[in-house]
Amino acid sequence: KAGVTQTPRYLIKTRGQQVTLSCSPISGHRSVSWYQQTPGQGLQFLFEYFSETQRNKGNFPGRFSGRQFSNSRSEMNVSTLELGDSALYLCASSLVSGTGTNEQFFGPGTRLTVL
């Protein structure tokens, strides 16, 4: 089974620009979560999508948004980039059962650098 894939792997943008990151989950996984990883803040939850609906959102400004398509692929968008948005953005997919939090399978991440 192919793992979680993320594209692009590296991005360099300038302040004020916007960026779109893409994530393809493991086949059969309908939940996709996004995390921001930085040396100072560690891993922080951005949002989770399930069946094309956002189920959870972390404490990030509205410049961070996402969506999920009918094939479970997901994109996240960051508008009006700031220097502090430089980070590794991780996507994780999982199966969803009725109760409990399941194992998440992580992609390799997209390294975003904002200049």
Added chain:
Amino acid sequence: GNSVTQMEGPVTLSEEAFLTINCTYTATGYPSLFWYVQYPGEGLQLLLKATKADDKGSNKGFEATYRKETTSFHLEKGSVQVSDSAVYFCALGLGGYQKVTFGTGTKLQVIP
């Protein structure tokens, strides 16, 4: 809110030494608890998990026991190897959602 606190690193051990990485949590409700590991140059992957009090998760010689009374989930291994060098993250999840709260990570370096 929910939070995870784990011991700061880096931790440097000699091969075959005993490892403990402390993790405590705060949560409303009864979370599932996880240890994830990030090996150099690789993605984050699940090491072990426990879903209820007194459960013991184990994998690759690592163990952690879900202690509700002390709200802890300490990671242990009896004899570490150089190949265990990685960053270890304690994490919790609540309910049927996939919103996971991670600790800050502990970097482990094992020297021969």
